[in-house]
Amino acid sequence: MSKKPGATQALHKVIMVGSGGVGKSALTLQFMYDEFVEDYEPTKADSYRKKVVLDGEEVQIDILDTAGQEDYAAIRDNYFRSGEGFLCVFSITEDDSFQATQEFREQILRVKNDENIPFLLVGNKSDLQEKRKVSLADAQARSQQWGVPYVETSAKTRENVDKVFFDLMREIRSRKIEDKSASNGRGKDRAKRKKKKCIIL
Amino acid sequence: MAAIRHTLQREIFMPNDEKLLSVCYVSKAYKKKKTSFLCLTTTTDTPGVLLLYQVKKNDKNVFKKKQSWPLTDIQTVDSVTPDSLDLELHIDKVYKWSATTAQERRTFISNLYTYSCSLPQRPTFKNIPKDWLMDPVTLKESDSISFTPDLLASPIPSDYQPITDKEAADLATLMSGCDYAVSNAELFMETLSKDLSVLDGENVQSVLASETQVTQLMNGIEEAITEASLVEARLAVYDEALGRIREAMARVGQKNQAIHTANHNARLLLEQLDAVITQLDIPAKHQRVLSEAELPGGREELSLAGTALLKAMQAPLPPGLDRLGAVSEQRRRLDKLKAKFSLIVARHLNNLFIHLGNDIGETPASTTDLTLPAHQTVHRELEPYTELMRLLRALDNKAFMQLTKVYTGTMSKLYQRDLKLFFEEAKTRLIGKRLHNNPSKSSGQKGEDLVPAAPICLLGGEIWAPQGEGAFLDSVLDRALSQMQPVCLAEQAFCISFLQLDSVLSPSKGSEADEVDNMSNGATSPGSATSTASKKLERQLNEEVRATMAAIFPSLEPELNNFISYLDKIDSFWCMFVLVRLSQHVMSAQDTGSFLSMTFASALVQVKRSFDKFMQAQLQSILRDTKVNRRNKCGILPYVENFENFARTAEKIFKNSDRKIDLEKWYTKLVSAMFEAIVIHSAEHHKTPQEVIKMENFHHLYDLLSQLKISVLDHERKEAKQKYHDALRAYVIQYFGRPLEKLNLFFEGVQAKVGAGVKESEISYQMAFSKQELRRVVKEYPAREVKKGLENLYRKVEKHLCEEENLLQVVWREMQGEFIAQYIYIEELIQRCYPDSMVTLEFTIQDILEFFSEIARSH
Numbered sequence A: 001m002s003k004k005p006g007a008t009q010a011l012h013k014v015i016m017v018g019s020g021g022v023g024k025s026a027l028t029l030q031f032m033y034d035e036f037v038e039d040y041e042p043t044k045a046d047s048y049r050k051k052v053v054l055d056g057e058e059v060q061i062d063i064l065d066t067a068g069q070e071d072y073a074a075i076r077d078n079y080f081r082s083g084e085g086f087l088c089v090f091s092i093t094e095d096d097s098f099q100a101t102q103e104f105r106e107q108i109l110r111v112k113n114d115e116n117i118p119f120l121l122v123g124n125k126s127d128l129q130e131k132r133k134v135s136l137a138d139a140q141a142r143s144q145q146w147g148v149p150y151v152e153t154s155a156k157t158r159e160n161v162d163k164v165f166f167d168l169m170r171e172i173r174s175r176k177i178e179d180k181s182a183s184n185g186r187g188k189d190r191a192k193r194k195k196k197k198c199i200i201l
Numbered sequence B: 001m002a003a004i005r006h007t008l009q010r011e012i013f014m015p016n017d018e019k020l021l022s023v024c025y026v027s028k029a030y031k032k033k034k035t036s037f038l039c040l041t042t043t044t045d046t047p048g049v050l051l052l053y054q055v056k057k058n059d060k061n062v063f064k065k066k067q068s069w070p071l072t073d074i075q076t077v078d079s080v081t082p083d084s085l086d087l088e089l090h091i092d093k094v095y096k097w098s099a100t101t102a103q104e105r106r107t108f109i110s111n112l113y114t115y116s117c118s119l120p121q122r123p124t125f126k127n128i129p130k131d132w133l134m135d136p137v138t139l140k141e142s143d144s145i146s147f148t149p150d151l152l153a154s155p156i157p158s159d160y161q162p163i164t165d166k167e168a169a170d171l172a173t174l175m176s177g178c179d180y181a182v183s184n185a186e187l188f189m190e191t192l193s194k195d196l197s198v199l200d201g202e203n204v205q206s207v208l209a210s211e212t213q214v215t216q217l218m219n220g221i222e223e224a225i226t227e228a229s230l231v232e233a234r235l236a237v238y239d240e241a242l243g244r245i246r247e248a249m250a251r252v253g254q255k256n257q258a259i260h261t262a263n264h265n266a267r268l269l270l271e272q273l274d275a276v277i278t279q280l281d282i283p284a285k286h287q288r289v290l291s292e293a294e295l296p297g298g299r300e301e302l303s304l305a306g307t308a309l310l311k312a313m314q315a316p317l318p319p320g321l322d323r324l325g326a327v328s329e330q331r332r333r334l335d336k337l338k339a340k341f342s343l344i345v346a347r348h349l350n351n352l353f354i355h356l357g358n359d360i361g362e363t364p365a366s367t368t369d370l371t372l373p374a375h376q377t378v379h380r381e382l383e384p385y386t387e388l389m390r391l392l393r394a395l396d397n398k399a400f401m402q403l404t405k406v407y408t409g410t411m412s413k414l415y416q417r418d419l420k421l422f423f424e425e426a427k428t429r430l431i432g433k434r435l436h437n438n439p440s441k442s443s444g445q446k447g448e449d450l451v452p453a454a455p456i457c458l459l460g461g462e463i464w465a466p467q468g469e470g471a472f473l474d475s476v477l478d479r480a481l482s483q484m485q486p487v488c489l490a491e492q493a494f495c496i497s498f499l500q501l502d503s504v505l506s507p508s509k510g511s512e513a514d515e516v517d518n519m520s521n522g523a524t525s526p527g528s529a530t531s532t533a534s535k536k537l538e539r540q541l542n543e544e545v546r547a548t549m550a551a552i553f554p555s556l557e558p559e560l561n562n563f564i565s566y567l568d569k570i571d572s573f574w575c576m577f578v579l580v581r582l583s584q585h586v587m588s589a590q591d592t593g594s595f596l597s598m599t600f601a602s603a604l605v606q607v608k609r610s611f612d613k614f615m616q617a618q619l620q621s622i623l624r625d626t627k628v629n630r631r632n633k634c635g636i637l638p639y640v641e642n643f644e645n646f647a648r649t650a651e652k653i654f655k656n657s658d659r660k661i662d663l664e665k666w667y668t669k670l671v672s673a674m675f676e677a678i679v680i681h682s683a684e685h686h687k688t689p690q691e692v693i694k695m696e697n698f699h700h701l702y703d704l705l706s707q708l709k710i711s712v713l714d715h716e717r718k719e720a721k722q723k724y725h726d727a728l729r730a731y732v733i734q735y736f737g738r739p740l741e742k743l744n745l746f747f748e749g750v751q752a753k754v755g756a757g758v759k760e761s762e763i764s765y766q767m768a769f770s771k772q773e774l775r776r777v778v779k780e781y782p783a784r785e786v787k788k789g790l791e792n793l794y795r796k797v798e799k800h801l802c803e804e805e806n807l808l809q810v811v812w813r814e815m816q817g818e819f820i821a822q823y824i825y826i827e828e829l830i831q832r833c834y835p836d837s838m839v840t841l842e843f844t845i846q847d848i849l850e851f852f853s854e855i856a857r858s859h
Ligand SMILES: Nc1nc2c(ncn2[C@@H]2O[C@H](COP(=O)(O)OP(=O)(O)O)[C@@H](O)[C@H]2O)c(=O)[nH]1
Pocket: A018, A019, A020, A021, A022, A023, A024, A025, A026, A027, A037, A038, A039, A040, A041, A042, A043, A068, A124, A125, A126, A127, A128, A153, A154, A155, A156, A157
């Protein structure tokens, strides 16, 4: 309370989304505390904050780890709204979780009303290659279709865990810089930046 | 045997008209089991045929003849050796037997001989003593009784007695003397009796004639007796004479012995005197040296002479000899020499000590680091005198003690000065930086008074900015401690050898030494006694060394303590640094009993106390100093916030230290104090609800403990997580009800009635819970109102929660869930308790979700 670090320090708000059991909490805890939790404890929502050095600059990251399944999707509106970037996680061992990313993506776009919202498609549990159900090609195809990066991670081996968080923070940071210059110039209207929307049948 | 003989006669031989003459129980030689009876028999018809039978007893105990030989067929009878039991008969082959008893064998062989005499061809008897073999001719009946009891014992009837050859010859001669004998027996008899009476008469005559001879013989005997008694008397005289001589001889022997003893004693005495003289004597050369030597030049000679003197003075004299006038005189002379020696040594060393007391000590010229000078030169200078010191100690303990005092006195001044400068320099270095940073303060050398102690930064304090540069303090401290070590150890090693601290106990402690001696000699279990005795000795030595070191370094402990307590002016965490660094030095010291180690150890005890006091202060400040702020939001309490830096600093200091356990004990105390304090302080904020304060602070603490990963606090970490969840739950439950308060109250009432036993279908008949009442309450919550209530709630939550814990989304998600759950619950109760009332809430789930989305969009 004596210090007021927030005044100058950048704060990036990241939301973890994805079906239950895909490893959102595991990724968060691995990133936060360098630990891997074997047992599965369903989350409702939990918030974490950490100071990190992003490309030489000390910043803070807020991570909101969320429940996978809600009875009513609208409940998610509020926290989607609060996010500046999204890690959309599925498990490469479970096709359903991959299919579910579609719905999450749509809701995020709707709530944020922004096609270019910083967003990473994350295929977790890459250490379980022998149980893979979602092919790399399918996942890459979807990420290309959405125009977002695709990264495979393992919360267990820590593979790419830092990468997804840092990549996302970089996207958020560049978006903020972009927004600043944009708001200095013409009016800030995200709808104008909307991409051509894909309709899936 | 007699029984067997009888049985054999009756069963084997009688039926065949044979008569058993002699029997011998034999076994086949070398085969003791194969036994049989050798039987000598004769046929009863006249003249009898002599046969030798071998009879055996078969399995059924019946005797059977096995073999028989006519006695004439036997060629040789061999007894092999007279006193064995062997019996060899050469017949058709050689039969080897052995008899069971020697007597039996002898009898049998004798009988064989006797009976074979009458044979035309008798066997040869080999290896048989003459007296066994008796011609029956020479035998009288009486002889054979004793000689061959076997024959007599035999049941052989004696009605037939063959006349022996000699008898026959005698008879023939007798009869040939009388031609008529055969024809006229009567005349022959008459002649014979006439002869007999003549012979009788002659006999009587000769008896009568021998009487004079007998008398002669008697006289002779009497004479012999008198002669013998004469000889005896003579012998008695000789004997007496001999007895006297023996006594004289014994006396001579005793005298001889005495002379020997006297001689031996004289020799011994001579030896003793010789020993005493050589032991007590000191060569003139040494005497001169002892009184005139000059130091340092005469050091070698002096110590040689001193050794001789010591030897002479300590020479073990036999008891009593020391009372000799000459001995005491010599001793007096030795004492004088001793006094001279002592004077020379003491004077010189005294001066030398004082001279050396001005030593500046050596400091490596190159280094600019903090350095405590060593005094190797002093030691090097004094070392050659070690032997003289040893002699002095043995010869004149008082002078030695005096010198020791002088030495310790001078050295203590030296070290006192060194240590003072050393620690002052250390302090200057420590505050140098500070003064540098604070140039306004005077650049005084006596920085001590100018620098106030760094205030301890308490966990409970609002502002937490610990002062200090721990790493710098630590490096100066480490340097200071490690500088003291070699100097102290060098001095200690020197003192042990120079002041003889390792030699077995000084004479002044003689009684104790004796005690130790007695213990090791007379104890029943020598092993344990000597070990305890040696341990005691070791302890005593250690104590002596320590006492000497304490005399040389009197200022070390106060200077060190002073320096250590000075450190609190430099750094708020000073006692942690010192605890870790000092204990590392204590632990790594090789000799734990040394003066320096003990000094460090006692300083360590002080520091541990300071550390505990420091931690206690932190602990107390959590509750005592904390003031809940007056701002709109309470947020994170100061100690929860401060604990992060506190723990990170402490962890860094105690990293790898074996003192970590001391810290960990305090961690648990601090954290549990914080748990309690959070609960207490959460009730004290004027705006923020209690649950929010608990939720945010426990969340913060949980996050912090997860990051710190202090293993002893793992339990507390889980506890914090649980408390955070509990507070979140409590907060959500307490506040979500607000937007539908009246509805909630209404249905809580309904629930209470149901709980009290009212049927759900009959609730509507209760006055307070009639359909009308329900409609009225429901009317109060049109969709518009609900939306407004939710928006208010959201705003309120936003106002309660602090930004840094970032729990708004977590709480709101929870509240949305709870709100929907409550909506469903109320709908269900209406369905169940007022089924036909057609009353429904004036808003739907869809409305609620729409409100949620709208709230989301508007923020
Ligand atoms: N092998 C493996 N298991 C994982 C990985 N990530 C998560 N898990 C496990 O999957 C289960 C669900 O993980 P969790 O993080 O709770 O999923 P969430 O519901 O998305 O938060 C847990 O038992 C984890 O141990 C991973 O990368 N590899």
